[in-house]
Amino acid sequence: MDIFKPLHDLFFYVSELENSIALRESQYVWSLFEVAHVVCMCFFAGLIVMMDLRLLGVGNMHTPFSQLQKRLFPWQMAAMACSAMTGSVLVFGDPMRFYANIFFWLKMLMMVIAGVNAMAFHYIAYFSVDAWDSARVPPFGAKLAGALGVALWGFVIIAGRLIPYNWFQ
């Protein structure tokens, strides 16, 4: 028995819904969400990379890390919510296209790993932030989290951009 059958059936069920069909056949609404998704990405990935550069010790070095974290966090979360909403609408509008797409699933997987990286950083390296908040060279754990953050979110963006190219159908 195919373990992916329930998932396939769910995607297929959604694809048959009237609203899903209307969305993928719409002239402007689909494009509106594509555009909104990119704008959300600018805010989300942009502010994440600014924080990661600080963790790596190469950018925004005149601001203590905890200030960046505290002040950018609400913007990052709001942008993530917008990205997730606009992205979900796009998947809702054409589920079978995404279901059959390796880059879509790679993107989902990378997002999960990036989330785990952020949580791990928060509970491990960030715990000792008082000791390195303004340090010119952040500790190894912080640098590692920054490097992984840049790499993982970078892969999320690359995989997302490659979704239209279905080389491995």
Add this chain to the structure above:
Amino acid sequence: MLEPFFQWMNDLAVSKAIGESIWIYPLVQAIHLLFLALFAGALLIVDLRLMGFGMREQPVARIARDARPWLIVGFLGLVVTGMPQLMQNAMREYFSDFFWLKMYFIPIALIFTFTIRQKVSLADESRFTPLVGKLVGVTSILLWIGGVAIPARLIGLFT
């Protein structure tokens, strides 16, 4: 007037080679987005602060000076990865209103960024009222996101 130039770009051997490879063009598009994220981050971290949000404990000038090299690297990366896309699609771009909208807004946004925005963000904060900062921050976001990034995405969606 520029049609022969675009036709020439379109017919270059290197443009054809990009079009014939299945992976060069998609990868260039993906890297373009990576530089977009870097550029947008370096832009927004300053614009949000100008508007009174973000890292309010720090003076605007300090944040702007730290962000500046990344803004420039991001922009140059966008230009370098934008060129092959333009060459491979030269005639499509020539006939795209969104492409020209983007091309008009890039110089406007650049001039604004390196004159007014630079002056206000690097100046001592007592020289400008907070309202000036807010206006500059909003204008910068509208020019780059509304004038450049959004039309850019629309080129591929409506051709």
